[in-house]
Amino acid sequence: MTVAEIFETMNYGPAPESTATADQWLAGKGRKFGLFIGGAWVDPVAGAWFDSLNPATGKTLSEIAQAGQTDIDAAVAAARGAQPGWAKLGGHGRARILYALARLVQKHSRLLAVLETLDNGKPIRETRDIDIPLVARHFYHHAGWAQLMEREFPGQEPLGVVGQIVPWNFPLLMVAWKVAPALAAGNTVVLKPAEFTSLTALLFAELCQEAKLPPGVVNIVTGDGATGELIVRHDGVDKIAFTGSTEVGRRIREITAGSGKHLTLELGGKSPFIIFDDADLDSAVEGLVDAICLNQGQVCCAGSRLLVQESVAEAVLGKLRARMEKLQVGDPLDKSIDIGAIVAPVHLQRIEQLVARGIEEGAELWQPSWDRPAEGCFYPPSLFTGVSPAATIAQEEIFGPVLVAMTFRTPDEAVALANNTRYGLAASLWSENVNLALDIAPKLASGVVWINATNLFDAACGFGGYRESGFEREGGREGMQAYLKPAWQGTAARLRGPLPVAQAQSCGARSSSARRQHRPNRQDLHRRPAGQAGFGLQQRGGRP
């Protein structure tokens, strides 16, 4: 198009971000990655690799290693070996390295953003303005916690070796949410990124080397669900931290029950977005679009259930359709794109199936008048009306840019509808009446409540859910607490030594703190430094 022609149409035109540095980095690695164990890159023992694709184009980005049992054993052993030294470094020592990691993330922010977009399919605007800055912020914040450890968490010590499994929707941000508090508290880490999106975690491993993180403190072991299960089942791990689907979270709960492992889960959601008749409707609609379209709706806390007061429902839905009509779906590397690619074909299929089920069950579907791109994994922003709680799409997490809408008449009804879900992660409520807002907010069974806002995140603010959205929090003081235990528990365990097998097994069923002390299958010897038996106590009973 000529300038004169554009002068007439005033279209935005393409605004592509360059992939040059990311391509250069991938090429430099030969587009093939090993595992990062004990501070070094090693090939998987079984020699298995799988392809990682760019969902916007379908092209292969690189080969990723599939870690097997021997690799996991090596990673856990490396983490165990590094843990006492890492803890002894002290808060200040760990703070310096966490601070260095934050600086390195900022230094390489453009490369990280582009790589994340290539791997996940989310728009470059999001990785550049949201994901990567939040990652840096998370490391800065936890450098602070490390520095203040002795004062803020007196008498507490790290759990030890933590196994962490992160999802594909915010790949590097989820790595940060897991690694930063774990490291600040003095734990060491064996982390498995999602198989769809391993690249930024692997680049992060390089940043760990650059920051002179001691070898073995962070180990990155790539692979699919099978690799994840190896970590979850591993005896050498003191804690499992998992973010992902409720389905897998439930399996992990079952597997780790009775093992003595500490567990935190951050799972799915079907979060309510409540608009009262006295809300700023234009702003609420803007928030709603962000709630369901950020990251293509692939967010655990996505506001995917609109609850709108009946008297303003038509006005809100009209504004919503007009707003969604203006959204742009396409090449995630284009700086003017709102909605990028769905992470993988298999997930796109799932979204399409659930949408079909919605239509089958009688709900009415609205989508913009324009077409999504023909090539690549894309889905348009979508709105279902005529939905009631009995519908599948009102209960199931779709994890795509698909919003279901229902009306309510009174505040109590809004609360009832909002809480009528097996999930309890986030809620967003909109009203210009301060009394109403402050009355409703505490009644919502959600770990996070946003008033006249949505998607507000910060490292200082604990994030997590109730019910099947999981338990414990990430971020802030409560997030740090999940990586610490009272020092007397460790001492007591060391003094008492392991219990006889039968007694240990019956104790394990009672309480989590009991489980932490009595670990029938654990090799306790390596947890007691030489000379600790200075109290003159011998081991009682035999080892199991």
Added chain:
Amino acid sequence: MPLDRSWLREARVNRSAVERRAATLGTRRTVKNDWQAAWLLKAVSCIDLTTLSGDDTPGRVRRLCAKARRPLRQEVLKALGAEQLNITVGAVCVYHSMIEPAVEALEGSGIPVAAVSTGFPAGLGPLETRIREIEASLAAGAQEIDIVIDRGLALTGDWPQLYDQIRAFREACGTARMKAILGTGDLATLRNVAKASLVAMMAGADFIKTSTGKETVNATLPVSLVMARMIRTYRERSGQRVGFKPAGGISAAKTALVYLGLMREELGRDWMEPALFRFGASSLLRDIERQLEHAVTGRYSAGYRQPMA
């Protein structure tokens, strides 16, 4: 249309949410290369090239009008392939006593002269004289009148009187284009901005304009977003299209692009034309010229290379 106070009661604006949306207007959309050049040309065509100084003279105004007729250098336009677009600014904006020299200097160009009026900038003179000022300016040849509202009436919630005053100005303007300056910096809250916007439109304003350019805070994106939303609301309810003019504080070409994007996103393509969108600006043109020269040559030039206004 008659004043409908229920619209004012229903107007709700959440400042934080508006600020959040305004903050990403410039980051969610961008225009590059030829698209940026075209958008900058469009921005030029929407400028109300303005001089409102105590030391304005006919000679100064004549120079401004010459720039208004030829805002861009011929070589730049040629390199862009845009000569045949015949780009001029949207209007020239002056005080009453400069209307005649401006009209004379712009003869045959098709560029209207807009006069600030009704006791600009504070707008607190006797109502009678404020109305007569409009009549005098029209007689002198102004085709557009930028009136100022009495912000005190908005702050005390005296909407009926505010409506009546603007209505009186509307009648005095006749068929001339009337832009209502809300003085948003003085209105202080976004809710007041929303209400004042609605009152001005109900009273018959053809454009609503953010500021006189003389307040401490002039055009900002949050205020502009609220006004754009009110224009949309008014359109939905009445079928009438009212234009928007941000004035004061827009001196960067990049900011001009964000405002054009705001118009496209909130109101639509029609609001990216001088009939419904103007920039109240004086130094903006210079920065646009620099950007266009960069688009053509790949270099930023010194200020002395751009012909003065």
